[in-house]
Amino acid sequence: MRLKEIYQKYRDQVEFVVVYVKEAHPSDKWWLGRSRTQTVLHSFSGNPARLDVPEPVTLEQRRKVAASCQANLFDGVVPLYVDAMDNKVSARYAAKPTRIYFIGVDGKVVYNPGIGPFGFNPDHLERVAEDYLSRG
Secondary structure, eight states, rough: OOHHHHHHHHHTTSOOOEESOSSOOOTTTOTTTTTTHHHHHHHHHHOEEEOOOOOOHHHHHHHHHHHHHHHHTTTTTEEEEOOOOTTTHHHHHTOOOOOOOOEESOOOOEOOOOOOOTTHHHHHHHHHHHHHHHOO
């Protein structure tokens, strides 16, 4: 996944925080995993994300799913944090379904491309990082 490459390139200059939040499409609730459209999109994107995850009901279950996500999407390289069961991080950053933020050293949001998955574009993140670091 492209985020892993960006992390490896900039990890000495930028602090990366990836947060696993509430499961968007758990298999025991609002599941999209085996629809024809979802299967085609999943295979077309090359995304190794799992499609068979039930909604975690405990923090330990959420951590287990997050660890699987970290291994499958980031080869265990990119640090991954887990939102608490009260979903405060998700609510504060409107993290559903997927978001990328770049926050400056002053704590202000430098980059917020909007709601994912269509606003989730690591190539844009890399350009923002390059521009931000060049102003140094």
